[in-house]
Amino acid sequence: MVVWCFSATFGRISLVSWLTMASKFKPHRLPPSADACLPLESSTKRARTMMSTHSSIKDAFSSYADYLNALNEKRERVVKASRDVTMNSKKVIFQVHRISKNNREEVLEKAEKDLAAVRDQQISRLVKELEGTDFWKLRRAYSPGVQEYVEAATFFKFCKTGTLLNLDEINASLLPLSDPSREPLQINLLDYLLGLADLTGELMRLAIGRISDGEVEFAESICRFVRDIYRELTLVVPLMDDTYDMKTKMDTMLQSVVKIENACFSVRVRGSEYIPLLGSSDPSSFLLRVSDAEL
Amino acid sequence: MQSAFRNAYHFTLSRYNLNPNSTVLQLVPVISTFSLLPSSVSKTLPFRSTLIASFSTTPMAGDDSDAPQTFPSLEKQFEKFRVQLEDSGNLRERIRAVVLEIESATRLMQASLLFVHQSKPIPEVLEKAKAQIDALKDLYSKLAEVIRECPGQYYRYHGDWRSETQMVVSLLAFMHWLETGTLLMHTEAEEKLGLNDSDFGLDVEDYLVGICFMSNEMPRYVVNQVTAGDYDCPRKVLKFLTDLHAAFRMLNLRNDFLRKKFDGMKYDLKRVEEVYYDVKIRGLATSGDSVGEQGIQGQS
Numbered sequence: 001m002v003v004w005c006f007s008a009t010f011g012r013i014s015l016v017s018w019l020t021m022a023s024k025f026k027p028h029r030l031p032p033s034a035d036a037c038l039p040l041e042s043s044t045k046r047a048r049t050m051m052s053t054h055s056s057i058k059d060a061f062s063s064y065a066d067y068l069n070a071l072n073e074k075r076e077r078v079v080k081a082s083r084d085v086t087m088n089s090k091k092v093i094f095q096v097h098r099i100s101k102n103n104r105e106e107v108l109e110k111a112e113k114d115l116a117a118v119r120d121q122q123i124s125r126l127v128k129e130l131e132g133t134d135f136w137k138l139r140r141a142y143s144p145g146v147q148e149y150v151e152a153a154t155f156f157k158f159c160k161t162g163t164l165l166n167l168d169e170i171n172a173s174l175l176p177l178s179d180p181s182r183e184p185l186q187i188n189l190l191d192y193l194l195g196l197a198d199l200t201g202e203l204m205r206l207a208i209g210r211i212s213d214g215e216v217e218f219a220e221s222i223c224r225f226v227r228d229i230y231r232e233l234t235l236v237v238p239l240m241d242d243t244y245d246m247k248t249k250m251d252t253m254l255q256s257v258v259k260i261e262n263a264c265f266s267v268r269v270r271g272s273e274y275i276p277l278l279g280s281s282d283p284s285s286f287l288l289r290v291s292d293a294e295l
Numbered sequence: 296m297q298s299a300f301r302n303a304y305h306f307t308l309s310r311y312n313l314n315p316n317s318t319v320l321q322l323v324p325v326i327s328t329f330s331l332l333p334s335s336v337s338k339t340l341p342f343r344s345t346l347i348a349s350f351s352t353t354p355m356a357g358d359d360s361d362a363p364q365t366f367p368s369l370e371k372q373f374e375k376f377r378v379q380l381e382d383s384g385n386l387r388e389r390i391r392a393v394v395l396e397i398e399s400a401t402r403l404m405q406a407s408l409l410f411v412h413q414s415k416p417i418p419e420v421l422e423k424a425k426a427q428i429d430a431l432k433d434l435y436s437k438l439a440e441v442i443r444e445c446p447g448q449y450y451r452y453h454g455d456w457r458s459e460t461q462m463v464v465s466l467l468a469f470m471h472w473l474e475t476g477t478l479l480m481h482t483e484a485e486e487k488l489g490l491n492d493s494d495f496g497l498d499v500e501d502y503l504v505g506i507c508f509m510s511n512e513m514p515r516y517v518v519n520q521v522t523a524g525d526y527d528c529p530r531k532v533l534k535f536l537t538d539l540h541a542a543f544r545m546l547n548l549r550n551d552f553l554r555k556k557f558d559g560m561k562y563d564l565k566r567v568e569e570v571y572y573d574v575k576i577r578g579l580a581t582s583g584d585s586v587g588e589q590g591i592q593g594q595s
Contacts, residue, residue: 060480061542067499069547136450166372183447189376232373239380241387241451 074129075141081126082145088118089145089152093202096152096159100213111156123149123185124177132182143191150187150195155202162221164229167192190241193233197249200226204256211263219267223260230257386441387452393438394456400430401459404466411516414523417473424470431463432489439495449495457501463488464497464505469512476531478506478539500553503546507556510536514566521570526579529571536564 092114099107126142150170157165171186178184207222230253237246407423438456442449464484471479479487484505485497513532520528540560548554574580 056480057478057538057542058545060478061545064481064499064503065546072547072549134450136448137453139450164369164372166368167376189379193376228369232369236373236376236380239377239384241383 071134074131074134075138077129078126078138078141081122081129082142085118085122085126085142085145086148088114088122089148092118092152093155096155097202097206097209099159099206100210101215108156108160112160115153115156118149118152119173119177123174127174127177127185130185132178132184135183135185135188139188139191143194146187146191147195147198150192151198151202154196154199158199158203158222158225159206162225164225193236193240194246194249196229196233197246197253200229200253200256204260207260208263211267216264216267219260220264223257223264226253226257226260230254383445383451386445387455389441390438390452390455393434393441394459397431397434397438397456397459397463400427400434401462401466403427404431405462408466408469411473412519414519414525421470421474424466428467428487432487435488435490435495439490442495453498457498460497460501461504461508464502465508465512468506468509472509472535476535478535503543504553504556506539507543507553507560510539510560510563514563514570517567517570521574526574529567529574530580533564533567533571536560536567540564 092111095107095111095114122145126145130138130142153170154165157163167187167189170192174186175184203222203226207219207226210216210222211219230250233250233253237243237250240246404424404427407420407427410420410423411417442452445451464479467484467487468479471477471483481497481499481502484502485491488497490497513536517529517532543557543560546557548557571580
């Protein structure tokens with residue numbers, strides 16, 4: 001009887017679905033053909049139970065195996081896509097770091113192109129692998145990539161306009177990537193905030209770099225910006241889902257803010273050591289009104 | 296490009312406020328609702344086309360992210376964030392409250408089940424334990440109701456009820472085995488708790504971990520049964536656990552918690568084999584062993 005159950009008449013999948021259906025129906029209402037296979041209220045119930053249990057366990061577990069395989073494979077592909085996003089977003093960040101007074105336009109132009117490429121190629125692939133589902137389930141798989149992308153995009157936006165790229169804006173730019181029949185990938189609040197925390201580190205590096213190039217005002221505007229972000233974040237971070245990561249990032253962020261502030265301070269106080277080439281006649285120099293005798 | 300962003304920004308904001316059901320806070324859930332609704336829901340299609348259509352019609356009003364001063368929009372955005380996070384925090388607290396109740400019902404069930412180790416008659420033990428199942432069913436439906444408020448975010452909060460659910464599954468499976476000698480299936484477990492896949496389901500991995508926890512109970516049960524004089528028990532348990540272990544071997548597990556628990560099952564099986572051996576060589580086991588022997592010989 002068991003052999004008959006397994007016969008080629010039933011595809012394996014249909015057997016599984018039949019068995020799961022049968023379990024819903026409980027012993028009372030079985031499809032007539034199943035009578036022979038499922039346990040009946042009889043003295044041989046135990047033997048039959050064991051035999052059909054055996055086959056139903058195997059079938060159930062083969063469907064669990066399929067489920068787990070599909071999930072794990074999807075997770076792998078999402079992780080790979082996320083790694084590509086990370087790598088290419090980092091390249092954008094390096095590109096933006098090359099900015100200076102002289103090459104601003106070209107650096108930003110290239111960065112914009114590169115950022116658009118990250119979105120259209122790498123993020124697009126991430127969207128494809130997610131297939132519009134399991135956004136929260138697989139979040140740990142793609143969160144690092146998304147954070148890096150947020151970091152790159154906000155970094156670029158700040159260098160271009162001096163403002164913070166909003167979550168809504170960045171999500172609007174991602175909408176076209178998704179197939180209209182599927183849920184679009186939208187960056188969630190937590191990943192956005194985590195990316196923002198990393199942004200401040202890059203801004204610190206940028207500020208120090210700009211100071212050594214003499215662009216003190218740019219550095220000071222960075223300082224104000226980072227202070228604003230830090231201040232706003234202090235109210236929001238304690239409410240986040242898992243605050244542990246973010247708390248360490250906040251400590252680092254405060255250090256970054258302090259580094260920038262100290263650098264700006266040093267330039268003000270001991271400017272001549274940092275900017276030997278800028279004379280007091282340069283209108284952008286903070287040494288403008290300092291008489292030569294004091295230099 | 297900037298203006299498109301601006302339009303989108305205003306669109307989503309105004310769309311948010313027009314929805315009579317949403318509070319300001321659900322900005323992320325509304326946006327995530329795009330992303331997190333089950334893909335079988337086809338209403339996203341008309342939704343998205345209205346979104347795209349509105350791109351061109353929404354006026355560029357008021358101040359926006361391009362304004363020279365960052366303060367208003369920066370503060371506004373973070374204020375929104377704060378409110379959203381407070382909401383999700385409140386949700387989490389409500390979830391915790393229900394989960395605590397689940398935990399206490401589970402403890403009651405577990406305590407009544409412990410009587411099987413003292414050879415209390417099974418039907419009696421089961422009756423007491425079963426009384427908790429209805430309570431659990433109610434609690435899970437309460438949980439489902441809470442989660443329904445933010446559709447698609449089951450896995451965002453999943454960690455809050457994961458271990459409790461695994462324990463529940465293990466107890467239900469143990470009870471099912473005591474009653475029928477068979478394994479409780481995933482779909483059966485879902486049914487017992489009044490869960491369903493489309494709304495609030497039982498995660499497959501939670502179910503599998505629960506089954507592993509159940510197998511941890513087997514060695515102790517077998518030992519106590521033999522002590523109490525039931526010499527047939529080891530054979531049945533061995534067959535069951537052998538089949539279960541074989542079925543688990545079909546899974547490709549990665550190195551996570553489930554894998555660790557599955558590895559533990561090996562030791563449960565070994566312990567039960569030892570008990571069966573002890574009983575068999577002393578001739579205490581009753582006849583009808585052919586299935587059991589196959590089980591022993593089939594084991595490597």
